[in-house]
Amino acid sequence: MTETKPASKLRLFDTATRTQREFVPVIPGHVSIYLCGATPQAQPHIGHLRSGVAFDIVRRWFLAQGYDVAFVRNVTDIDDKILTKAAENGRPWWEWVSTYEREFAKAYETLGVLPPSVEPRATAFVTQMVEYMQRLMDRGFAYPARGSVYFDVQAWVTAEGSDYGSLSGNRVEEMEQGESDIEGKRGPQDFALWKAAKPGEPSWPTPWGRGRPGWHLECSAMSTYYLGSNFDIHGGGLDLQFPHHENEIAQSHAAGDKFANYWMHNHWVTMAGEKMSKSLGNVLSIPHMLDLVRPVELRYYLGSAHYRSVLEYSEAALTEAAAGYRRIEDFLQRFDDLEAGEWTPEFAAALNDDIAVPRALAEIHNRVREGNKLLAAGEADSARAVAKSVRAMAGILGFDPLAPQWNDGALASNADAALDALVHAELERRAEARARRDYASADAVRDRLTAAGITITDTPDGPTWSLA
Numbered sequence: 382m383t384e385t386k387p388a389s390k391l392r393l394f395d396t397a398t399r400t401q402r403e404f405v406p407v408i409p410g411h412v413s414i415y416l417c418g419a420t421p422q423a424q425p426h427i428g429h430l431r432s433g434v435a436f437d438i439v440r441r442w443f444l445a446q447g448y449d450v451a452f453v454r455n456v457t458d459i460d461d462k463i464l465t466k467a468a469e470n471g472r473p474w475w476e477w478v479s480t481y482e483r484e485f486a487k488a489y490e491t492l493g494v495l496p497p498s499v500e501p502r503a504t505a506f507v508t509q510m511v512e513y514m515q516r517l518m519d520r521g522f523a524y525p526a527r528g529s530v531y532f533d534v535q536a537w538v539t540a541e542g543s544d545y546g547s548l549s550g551n552r553v554e555e556m557e558q559g560e561s562d563i564e565g566k567r568g569p570q571d572f573a574l575w576k577a578a579k580p581g582e583p584s585w586p587t588p589w590g591r592g593r594p595g596w597h598l599e600c601s602a603m604s605t606y607y608l609g610s611n612f613d614i615h616g617g618g619l620d621l622q623f624p625h626h627e628n629e630i631a632q633s634h635a636a637g638d639k640f641a642n643y644w645m646h647n648h649w650v651t652m653a654g655e656k657m658s659k660s661l662g663n664v665l666s667i668p669h670m671l672d673l674v675r676p677v678e679l680r681y682y683l684g685s686a687h688y689r690s691v692l693e694y695s696e697a698a699l700t701e702a703a704a705g706y707r708r709i710e711d712f713l714q715r716f717d718d719l720e721a722g723e724w725t726p727e728f729a730a731a732l733n734d735d736i737a738v739p740r741a742l743a744e745i746h747n748r749v750r751e752g753n754k755l756l757a758a759g760e761a762d763s764a765r766a767v768a769k770s771v772r773a774m775a776g777i778l779g780f781d782p783l784a785p786q787w788n789d790g791a792l793a794s795n796a797d798a799a800l801d802a803l804v805h806a807e808l809e810r811r812a813e814a815r816a817r818r819d820y821a822s823a824d825a826v827r828d829r830l831t832a833a834g835i836t837i838t839d840t841p842d843g844p845t846w847s848l849a
Contacts, residue, residue: 407642414615532572711845
């Protein structure tokens with residue numbers, strides 16, 4: 382694809398400042414992104430995958446503009462929920478987490494999410510976590526207590542330069558970490574950097590006793606190991622703002638790291654207004670969703686809303702999104718040997734405005750309508766130029782219908798390709814007849830196709846067909 386520098390500059394909504402800020406990378410030409418990834422305790426659902434798709438689009442937009450992108454997405458492979466689920470099912474914790482880690486990897490790949498530059502696991506970073514805790518202790522912001530290690534929130538709150546609570550907007554005295562108080566813990570807001578070993582649980586040695594990682598420490602250790610003490614973007618789901626990301630910021634700043642320059646949070650997928658979660662029992666697994674639509678159509682749906690907006694799930698909305706994708710697909714499949722061209726200024730302006738995918742999609746559909754009109758008018762060369770642009774823009778959003786990953790499901794055989802060509806030839810005859818106001822001939826085309834078991838649907842973007 383021909384690289385095209387957009388006229389406007391990228392601006393991102395930074396959760397930490399609650400403002401849209403111009404993106405300026407730490408290192409010119411290089412973008413560093415850390416995304417909080419999966420805690421593989423069960424089958425992934427579309428709520429999990431929305432985050433993966435949203436930040437995949439962010440990454441693809443940087444790549445399209447020529448940036449070198451380091452993209453780190455972690456796996457939390459040890460935590461209370463994993464241990465509980467494994468014990469309930471009588472399985473070793475490491476087998477349980479590995480099983481569902483593979484399911485997440487398969488789901489990401491199925492939806493066309495680019496693999497991360499690296500995918501670190503918490504249990505592989507104990508050495509770095511020990512070093513991080515020692516730094517915090519040396520600076521007076523962490524302390525051991527009965528084999529655990531805690532972050533001293535009050536010590537940090539009263540320290541010069543403290544910004545605790547700024548990300549989530551919570552008041553310190555009202556914060557609830559959701560962790561049990563133990564003997565030796567100094568304050569109720571203090572959170573565990575390291576959890577003392579319990580009988581039957583996995584543990585690792587530290588200078589303060591055997592135990593396992595606390596939830597928050599792992600991400601500070603892994604992100605700074607790969608991306609440095611100051612990197613560009615930290616992303617994750619909206620529900621991670623507190624306590625997870627708030628505590629990441631606290632421990633990282635307290636350790637002397639500048640940490641992330643921009644914080645991006647995607648909103649939830651909801652059903653009946655409630656966040657999709659296993660506890661609510663309203664989970665839609667990826668295999669179930671793929672019984673309803675093709676993988677590329679599910680990707681289109683999950684990426685179609687603005688990443689900061691709620692995506693309210695319904696089967697009708699999913700079906701409508703799939704139909705929208707097929708209008709793009711039908712248009713591009715009318716051209717042989719079609720290469721990707723250049724995106725339009727309107728498309729670039731949309732993505733540079735805090736990754737406004739709905740506006741970017743509107744621009745794609747505008748161009749599809751334009752291309753169909755050009756085809757109907759017999760202006761094939763102009764239509765091909767439009768199609769090249771459409772393919773480029775669809776590729777940036779990760780659903781280029783002509784990409785090998787998706788093309789297998791579109792025209793699976795030479796017979797399918799031949800049928801598609803014949804039907805479109807008939808549709809062109811119908812369009813020409815209608816342009817001449819020869820409605821009898823136009824109706825005759827429809828009747829022939831209907832008799833052959835082919836259903837024609839007229840849409841604002843042009844006619845589409847399907848087997849009855």
